[in-house]
Amino acid sequence: xxxxxxxxxxxxxxxxxxxxxxxxxxxxxxxxxxxxxxxxxxxxxxxxxxxxxxxxxxxxxxxxxxxxxxx
Amino acid sequence: xxxxxxxxxxxxxxxxxxxxxxxxxxxxxxxxxxxxxxxxxxxxxxxxxxxxxxxxxxxxxxxxxxxxxxxxxxxxxxxxxxxxxxxxxxxxxxxxxxxxxxxxxxxxxxxxxxxxxxxxxxxxxxxxxxxxxxxxxxxxxxxxxxxxxxxxxxxxxxxxxxxxxxxxxxxxxxxxxxxxxxxxxxxxxxxxxxxxxxxxxxxxxxxxxxxxxxxxxxxxxxxxxxxxxxxxxxxxxxxxxxxxxxxxxxxxxxxxxxxxxxxxxxxxxxxxxxxxxxxxxxxxxxxxxxxxxxxxxxxxxxxxxxxxxxxxxxxxxxxxxxxxxxxxxxxxxxxxxxxxxxxxxxxxxxxxxxxxxxxxxxxxxxxxxxxxxxxxxxxxxxxxxxxxxxxxxxxxxxxxxxxxxxxxxxxxxxxxxxxxxxxxxxxxxxxxxxxxxxxxxxxxxxxxxxxxxxxxxxxxxxxxxxxxxxxxxxxxxxxxxxxxxxxxxxxxxxxxxxxxxxxxxxxxxxxxxxxxxxxxxxxxxxxxxxxxxxxxxxxxxxxxxxxxxxxxxxxxxxxxxxxxxxxxxxxxxxxxxxxxxxxxxxxxxxxxxxxxxxxxxxxxxxxxxxxxxxxxxxxxxxxxxxxxxxxxxxxxxxxxxxxxxxxxxxxxxxxxxxxxxxxxxxxxxxxxxxxxxxxxxxxxxxxxxxxxxxxxxxxxxxxxxxx
Numbered sequence: 001x002x003x004x005x006x007x008x009x010x011x012x013x014x015x016x017x018x019x020x021x022x023x024x025x026x027x028x029x030x031x032x033x034x035x036x037x038x039x040x041x042x043x044x045x046x047x048x049x050x051x052x053x054x055x056x057x058x059x060x061x062x063x064x065x066x067x068x069x070x071x
Numbered sequence: 072x073x074x075x076x077x078x079x080x081x082x083x084x085x086x087x088x089x090x091x092x093x094x095x096x097x098x099x100x101x102x103x104x105x106x107x108x109x110x111x112x113x114x115x116x117x118x119x120x121x122x123x124x125x126x127x128x129x130x131x132x133x134x135x136x137x138x139x140x141x142x143x144x145x146x147x148x149x150x151x152x153x154x155x156x157x158x159x160x161x162x163x164x165x166x167x168x169x170x171x172x173x174x175x176x177x178x179x180x181x182x183x184x185x186x187x188x189x190x191x192x193x194x195x196x197x198x199x200x201x202x203x204x205x206x207x208x209x210x211x212x213x214x215x216x217x218x219x220x221x222x223x224x225x226x227x228x229x230x231x232x233x234x235x236x237x238x239x240x241x242x243x244x245x246x247x248x249x250x251x252x253x254x255x256x257x258x259x260x261x262x263x264x265x266x267x268x269x270x271x272x273x274x275x276x277x278x279x280x281x282x283x284x285x286x287x288x289x290x291x292x293x294x295x296x297x298x299x300x301x302x303x304x305x306x307x308x309x310x311x312x313x314x315x316x317x318x319x320x321x322x323x324x325x326x327x328x329x330x331x332x333x334x335x336x337x338x339x340x341x342x343x344x345x346x347x348x349x350x351x352x353x354x355x356x357x358x359x360x361x362x363x364x365x366x367x368x369x370x371x372x373x374x375x376x377x378x379x380x381x382x383x384x385x386x387x388x389x390x391x392x393x394x395x396x397x398x399x400x401x402x403x404x405x406x407x408x409x410x411x412x413x414x415x416x417x418x419x420x421x422x423x424x425x426x427x428x429x430x431x432x433x434x435x436x437x438x439x440x441x442x443x444x445x446x447x448x449x450x451x452x453x454x455x456x457x458x459x460x461x462x463x464x465x466x467x468x469x470x471x472x473x474x475x476x477x478x479x480x481x482x483x484x485x486x487x488x489x490x491x492x493x494x495x496x497x498x499x500x501x502x503x504x505x506x507x508x509x510x511x512x513x514x515x516x517x518x519x520x521x522x523x524x525x526x527x528x529x530x531x532x533x534x535x536x537x538x539x540x541x542x543x544x545x546x547x548x549x550x551x552x553x554x555x556x557x558x559x560x561x562x563x564x565x566x567x568x569x570x571x572x573x574x575x576x577x578x579x580x581x582x583x584x585x586x587x588x589x590x591x592x593x594x595x596x597x598x599x600x601x602x603x604x605x606x607x608x609x610x611x612x613x614x615x616x617x618x619x620x621x622x623x624x625x626x627x628x629x630x631x632x633x634x635x636x637x638x639x640x641x642x643x644x645x646x647x648x649x650x651x652x653x654x655x656x657x658x659x660x661x662x663x664x665x666x667x668x669x670x671x672x673x674x675x676x677x678x679x680x681x682x683x684x685x686x687x688x689x690x691x692x693x694x695x696x697x698x699x700x701x702x703x704x705x706x707x708x709x710x711x712x713x714x715x716x717x718x719x720x721x722x723x724x725x726x727x728x729x730x731x732x733x734x735x736x737x738x739x740x741x742x743x744x745x746x747x748x749x750x751x752x753x754x755x756x757x758x759x760x761x762x763x764x765x766x767x768x769x770x771x772x773x774x775x776x777x778x
């Protein structure tokens with residue numbers, strides 16, 4: 001599969017195999033973590049950027065007005 | 072619980088935003104200029120400082136590090152404070168970061184037009200500036216991680232993850248690729264040679280795209296898109312998944328820039344496989360961005376900010392589909408070295424980076440100046456002109472790339488090249504160059520509209536340097552670690568998180584590079600390949616100074632069409648003394664690896680004086696100053712000694728003899744020119760350049776002769 005050019009390196013084909021194992025391992029870890037993630041925490045984190053608006057400070061932000069109406 | 076009062080620093084987001092706009096204008100103006108130079112070569116005005124080879128790195132560096140760089144910092148300094156509910160760690164560090172970065176940009180502009188360059192793409196700056204970049208970058212990192220450590224918000228929002236990945240990886244890439252041996256204050260040689268240098272350079276080049284143009288902007292997307300749409304991101308879980316897969320995979324894909332090159336095959340295959348895998352996390356990010364707007368598409372109709380974001384994210388999706396496609400070997404065989412590559416790049420920079428930046432500025436500037444955008448209408452006009460500009464830029468370049476590649480590869484019925492004259496394939500695509508420059512001009516016009524609109528916005532508002540805020544700091548007593556909470560624990564520890572990101576990216580980098588780096592037998596040596604003579608070495612440095620590698624490759628790929636056109640395909644062993652490598656990435660002109668002894672000295676002399684004397688219709692600029700400038704001979708001993716330190720086998724004490732050897736060879740070339748009726752002076756730059764060009768790719772011919 002790999003070039004003869006590199007036949008001088010012992011077992012060069014092991015490199016792609018290592019990469020694949022490492023990646024799969026990392027991927028599975030992340031997926032497991034996501035499956036067991038607490039829903040409430042996810043919601044909290046998701047909303048972080050929307051919490052910082054200083055209502056008094058921003059006087060003429062349409063989005064904020066809209067948010068107030070929704071609330 | 073104690074509510075703490077504090078203030079957000081708006082001063083540095085403001086300064087970085089203004090710098091973004093300023094450098095954006097500069098970068099695009101230079102871009103439009105060089106686009107026109109490709110069909111009006113006389114536009115270099117006959118002087119070195121405005122010639123394509125020098126302006127092209129100025130354009131790329133200004134676009135990437137000045138325009139996009141300042142946009143990243145503006146966006147990060149504004150958003151990071153708000154997602155952590157904390158002021159930036161240190162005003163002093165912010166100040167050093169801002170002014171340091173602007174000074175670096177100015178130094179870069181001055182040195183690049185002066186021809187002071189390492190020649191490595193997107194890493195052209197010389198060693199003193201490289202050191203300054205490293206220092207300022209670390210200042211940025213400390214300021215950012217410091218902010219995260221004193222944050223009041225418990226969780227680190229996903230945008231900050233991308234910022235951290237950006238900081239860590241760019242630091243590693245920049246230092247790894249910039250290891251060079253200084254010869255003088257503004258000249259250095261890469262410690263890597265040939266294939267190794269190419270591999271390290273594209274490990275850097277590819278990941279600079281990943282971690283300077285992609286990850287920071289994904290971070291910005293995760294903050295500004297939800298803000299502008301006033302709804303949370305579509306899926307937070309998806310953002311975590313695509314973060315880890317993206318940073319893990321990206322780093323492996325660098326070798327796809329070197330397919331069919333003299334790079335070992337296994338590294339090429341690894342690069343291709345990981346490039347295709349990369350498609351998934353990239354589209355994970357794109358879909359997450361676009362789906363954030365679900366149920367809010369009506370807002371896109373009214374809000375120019377969202378319009379910019381939608382096209383920006385879509386362009387990200389397009390270029391991350393195109394990237395893996397281009398790294399398939401059969402597509403790459405066609406597209407590499409052609410205009411398809413700049414087309415791909417500009418979908419990313421104009422669409423993704425440019426439009427995300429514009430959207431962010433239109434949203435942020437009114438906030439900082441406590442007012443409304445001066446004119447939504449003008450912003451919408453900017454949006455349409457910009458979009459049209461991208462289309463008019465990219466489509467002609469796709470067209471031209473494919474047209475030219477097919478012409479390069481076409482054979483007649485009796486097996487000869489149908490277009491043996493390279494120039495014929497260039498003249499065919501000149502109309503496409505004209506349309507492309509119109510596209511660029513449109514895009515530039517859009518930016519000028521932004522300048523006017525934001526100027527008016529700033530004028531009608533009043534800037535708030537300190538924005539009052541209050542928040543409850545989170546409880547820092549450690550929680551008992553339970554099953555399933557490990558990642559949350561990691562996420563909440565800024566330094567540990569940074570270390571993990573470092574681990575994820577360094578594994579890929581090391582597995583990719585170590586074998587080529589350490590194993591000497593990896594590159595089969597060719598006995599007849601010898602070090603350059605002093606005159607050739609000097610000529611090579613002139614080649615680097617004028618950035619000939621911007622338009623000429625030195626890499627004949629193992630295809631029938633290329634062997635037929637240029638000669639024997641390039642071998643890894645031929646480059647072992649090339650510090651740095653000069654393979655190039657684009658063939659605006661023909662490949663030069665086998666140009667040695669192909670033409671007479673006189674041909675080269677007249678061709679440099681005015682290319683159209685030898686090739687009517689050529690789009691190469693004139694280089695008259697090469698015929699006038701005195702050759703630098705004094706630096707030769709230092710260069711010989713530096714090369715020997717890097718492993719080039721010049722004999723001990725050769726420094727003392729080098730200048731005499733140089734003059735002897737120069738006289739031979741000058742005498743040959745004089746015999747052909749040219750009034751040549753052996754002390755001029757042109758002589759050294761001719762010596763270098765005549766040497767290129769000839770060593771293996773000697774091997775055949777020896778046999």
